[in-house]
Amino acid sequence: MPNAIEVKFLGLVPYLPTYEAMQAHTASRSAPRSVSDPDLLWICEHHPVYTQGLAGKSDHILAPGDVPVVATNRGGQVTYHGPGQIVAYPMIDLQRAGYFVKEFVYRLEEAVIRTLLHVGVTGHRVAGAPGIYVRLDDPFSHAALPQRPSKGLAASTPDFSGLGKISALGIKVSRHCTYHGLALNVAMDLAPFERINPCGYQGLRTVDLSTIGVQANPLDVAQVLSQKLTTYLAP
Numbered sequence: 001m002p003n004a005i006e007v008k009f010l011g012l013v014p015y016l017p018t019y020e021a022m023q024a025h026t027a028s029r030s031a032p033r034s035v036s037d038p039d040l041l042w043i044c045e046h047h048p049v050y051t052q053g054l055a056g057k058s059d060h061i062l063a064p065g066d067v068p069v070v071a072t073n074r075g076g077q078v079t080y081h082g083p084g085q086i087v088a089y090p091m092i093d094l095q096r097a098g099y100f101v102k103e104f105v106y107r108l109e110e111a112v113i114r115t116l117l118h119v120g121v122t123g124h125r126v127a128g129a130p131g132i133y134v135r136l137d138d139p140f141s142h143a144a145l146p147q148r149p150s151k152g153l154a155a156s157t158p159d160f161s162g163l164g165k166i167s168a169l170g171i172k173v174s175r176h177c178t179y180h181g182l183a184l185n186v187a188m189d190l191a192p193f194e195r196i197n198p199c200g201y202q203g204l205r206t207v208d209l210s211t212i213g214v215q216a217n218p219l220d221v222a223q224v225l226s227q228k229l230t231t232y233l234a235p
Contacts, residue, residue: 005090005230009222010044015051015081016070018044022089022179023073029093029177039097041229042089043222046081050196053077053170060197067192074170074180076130077200084188084208086222088181090233095176097235104233105130105169108182111228112167115184118224119214123166125149129158131199132167132184139212164207168199184225185209186218 010018022042029037050061050069053076060078061069067080081087094104112132113123121139123132127149135141147159167184185208193206209216 005039007041012045015046015049040091048082063195074172076170079168080192086184092178107232111232114228115225130169133163164205186221
């Protein structure tokens with residue numbers, strides 16, 4: 001039987017050593033994975049940093065200023081990390097867990113949606129754009145979005161009308177093992193997002209819980225998010 005996910009709260013940590021530690025841990029995992037090689041979940045906040053994914057284009061970084069830019073091997077484009085944003089890094093053996101990458105992404109998003117529901121906010125998926133979004137005019141509305149994923153909607157043209165992005169995803173899978181993960185904005189300085197095209201989309205608005213009127217302690221949100229992730233990422 002697969003082990004339960006081991007959760008570790010790292011606190012406020014620099015990005016690059018954390019990234020390197022994830023890489024080293026994943027590279028050290030031997031196949032087949034045994035009970036002595038459990039899946040991990042690291043929860044943390046980062047000092048200010050821009051991270052660029054493999055698909056990233058330099059022209060999406062408009063004016064980094066004194067914020068360092070770190071190139072990574074995760075999927076996606078550029079995003080920002082900073083204090084007040086909860087970052088989760090699940091290191092899961094997908095083969096042992098029994099689901100594929102698409103299902104893994106769905107489960108990550110579902111954990112974020114359930115975390116937001118805990119504070120009364122409705123999170124939404126948008127066709128063609130991984131991550132979780134909220135209505136700017138009514139973040140608490142349960143009404144479905146017209147641009148939600150569906151068979152009849154072209155996934156190549158994301159529609160962000162009336163929405164703000166509250167959670168970004170970017171993952172890497174190596175030998176069936178995942179690393180990198182997701183970020184959930186709680187109460188942070190959002191100004192650095194204005195100096196990039198978030199996730200490669202010009203004009204995409206980024207929000208946090210504080211922006212939409214929810215006062216929440218990042219540590220409390222981190223606890224809820226960790227519980228939801230361990231539940232939804234279970235085999």
